[in-house]
Amino acid sequence: MEATKQYIDFFGEVRDVLAARSCSEMNARREDALKVFAEQGFPSRKVERYRYANVEADFSPNYGIQLSPLGQKLPPYCFRLSEADPRVRVLYNNVADEADSIVALNTMLAVDTLVVHVPRGTKVEHPIQVGNVLAGSQDTMVSRRLLIVMEELSEADIIITDRAASQNRFLTNQVVEVVMGDGSHLNLYDIEETHLLCTRYGSTFVRQGRNSSLHHTALTLFNGHTRNRLDVLLQGEGSEVTLGGCVIADKMQHVDNNTLIDHQAPGCTSSELYKYVLDDNAVGAFAGRVLVREGAQKTSSQETNANLLATRTARIYTQPMLEIYADDVRCSHGSTVGQMDEAALFYMRQRGISEAEARLLLKAAFITEVIETIPLHSLRDRLHVLVDKRLRGELSKCEGCKLCGPPLTPP
Amino acid sequence: MLKIENLHASINGKEILKGVNLTVRDGEVHAIMGLNGAGKSTLSNVIVGHPSYEVTEGSITWDGKDLLALKPEERAHEGIFLSFQQPVEIPGVSMVNFMRAALGAKRKYQGLEPLPAPDFLKLMREKRAVVELDSKLTSRSVNEGFSGGEKKRGEIFQMAMLEPKLAILDETDSGLDVDALRTVAEGFNKLRRPETSAIVITHYQRLLDYLKPDVVHVLIDGRIVKTAGPELAAEIESHGFDWIIKGLSL
Numbered sequence: 211m212e213a214t215k216q217y218i219d220f221f222g223e224v225r226d227v228l229a230a231r232s233c234s235e236m237n238a239r240r241e242d243a244l245k246v247f248a249e250q251g252f253p254s255r256k257v258e259r260y261r262y263a264n265v266e267a268d269f270s271p272n273y274g275i276q277l278s279p280l281g282q283k284l285p286p287y288c289f290r291l292s293e294a295d296p297r298v299r300v301l302y303n304n305v306a307d308e309a310d311s312i313v314a315l316n317t318m319l320a321v322d323t324l325v326v327h328v329p330r331g332t333k334v335e336h337p338i339q340v341g342n343v344l345a346g347s348q349d350t351m352v353s354r355r356l357l358i359v360m361e362e363l364s365e366a367d368i369i370i371t372d373r374a375a376s377q378n379r380f381l382t383n384q385v386v387e388v389v390m391g392d393g394s395h396l397n398l399y400d401i402e403e404t405h406l407l408c409t410r411y412g413s414t415f416v417r418q419g420r421n422s423s424l425h426h427t428a429l430t431l432f433n434g435h436t437r438n439r440l441d442v443l444l445q446g447e448g449s450e451v452t453l454g455g456c457v458i459a460d461k462m463q464h465v466d467n468n469t470l471i472d473h474q475a476p477g478c479t480s481s482e483l484y485k486y487v488l489d490d491n492a493v494g495a496f497a498g499r500v501l502v503r504e505g506a507q508k509t510s511s512q513e514t515n516a517n518l519l520a521t522r523t524a525r526i527y528t529q530p531m532l533e534i535y536a537d538d539v540r541c542s543h544g545s546t547v548g549q550m551d552e553a554a555l556f557y558m559r560q561r562g563i564s565e566a567e568a569r570l571l572l573k574a575a576f577i578t579e580v581i582e583t584i585p586l587h588s589l590r591d592r593l594h595v596l597v598d599k600r601l602r603g604e605l606s607k608c609e610g611c612k613l614c615g616p617p618l619t620p621p
Numbered sequence: 622m623l624k625i626e627n628l629h630a631s632i633n634g635k636e637i638l639k640g641v642n643l644t645v646r647d648g649e650v651h652a653i654m655g656l657n658g659a660g661k662s663t664l665s666n667v668i669v670g671h672p673s674y675e676v677t678e679g680s681i682t683w684d685g686k687d688l689l690a691l692k693p694e695e696r697a698h699e700g701i702f703l704s705f706q707q708p709v710e711i712p713g714v715s716m717v718n719f720m721r722a723a724l725g726a727k728r729k730y731q732g733l734e735p736l737p738a739p740d741f742l743k744l745m746r747e748k749r750a751v752v753e754l755d756s757k758l759t760s761r762s763v764n765e766g767f768s769g770g771e772k773k774r775g776e777i778f779q780m781a782m783l784e785p786k787l788a789i790l791d792e793t794d795s796g797l798d799v800d801a802l803r804t805v806a807e808g809f810n811k812l813r814r815p816e817t818s819a820i821v822i823t824h825y826q827r828l829l830d831y832l833k834p835d836v837v838h839v840l841i842d843g844r845i846v847k848t849a850g851p852e853l854a855a856e857i858e859s860h861g862f863d864w865i866i867k868g869l870s871l
Contacts, residue, residue, distance in 0.1 A: 557709040560669050561723040561779065562697035562730070571722065575713025575762075 233292035243317035262495030273351035291323035420446030455484030459492035488524035628679035639843035655840035700786030769796035806831030
């Protein structure tokens, strides 16, 4: 309760600043969001979709709250909400779940919204990269907001990266709304590579039109505490969604992925594969719900969560869920939890590969399945390298952070 | 030279090897025959350092070095290779990366730079051809989806890549049809260097017809009870082990 009050008070103090720095569409939604947040506060573990998170504790530390708008130089197809097409501006906060108090907190405090707008029939050749870099000299909370609008028959690859450049505590509350028009095609990648002092709440909401297709990949390569929510509403007949997830965690890292695929229209296809490699004392959670609504006939759905626990102290909570209210569907769901294959380890050592290297190869091999499904070849190659570096402890964040190595030398 | 003296080994507290003595000189081929459960696979596993087995007594030296003090990967670097009875499938690890890692580790141990990629791939092609291993198989994950025969040919291919000084073939003939057996055996003969010695564990004479052992041992109940020339394998093929067991005061 203490933390909830702290954020409400803060909002009261900065309400005018926000109003002055922000645009009317965003300002118009703040008071309703405040009501939701004040009523619900931070969700406890009793709230189903926050079962594996410790939200209040994550938001309690004293963060400086960032209230600066986006820079002026934006990549192609990217706009500030205030400068976006009026047809796009009205979509703000229309896809996100307004009843989620973490989303409401973002709506209260976000200063700016980055819009990615791909017009009708446009095929964007080069991937659009939205790079977020957490930096600063003090502990900071960031309320990041994105709105992606894919008009009819448009195609794009969008890569969202989340990195941290300085060794402070960071708390990110990110909300991404995605509207996909009929026949649009989007490959969306959400890659976190931060450090042990970073806490991230990510909420992504997608609405898909007829015959649209989405390939979403969530990768947690390095983090502190992460909780990702991903809701995909299949509203148009014949739409397709593929969700890939890849988590590598060790030390005391915590990664929680909570997904919903909502089959609202008939003839849609969904497939989901999330793989976790957990080492040391890492904790992972996966809760994936596939909902097939009445009338969503000819649905085809497949959901898998597979986990590799490298130690006896690493833990995974896995909860694949399937709810079907239609009678002509093909659905499957399941999860697996396994340990290192000792026979494979020995086989590799007999061939001269050291035990550490053999373990690394097995971990990378486990994750490979998800990376191989990534449509963007250049990113796939890059990720194979990043995964290898990550497992070798060679990611810059790991080398430089206070907890695992000597500090980065100041520039 | 491999020298095993009074070797006792157990698994899960159960003693399997009860005093094995065996000397294999460079270039020699030794066959070890025996009933199921006699300890043949245990012997090969102990030589390569499988962590499930505990050596309770005795010694193994390899070119004068205490082999038991070395990790499995160090034993591999010292030139000891086991062709597994049941090669393990490793989904997600490509045969190319696997061999690159194995060869790279060995060369590092020897103080050599890794082979440049074109040379490495050329070596893969050459060795693969000898055992008639399809290029599709080497581009796949290690042993994944291989037939029994392909797995065994894969083992000989790996042996050829790593050029060991001692190759242990643990029932390499099991699960092979006659043609596959010939390919594997002839491949082995072509690929091994004159100084390479071998320990061949088998139930049947057919493999030995190709490999031409210098010495044949019979292992029964954890001990080598009979050692003779290649004619012993033929006697076992026609008369079984009973006459040997009856001659022992067990």
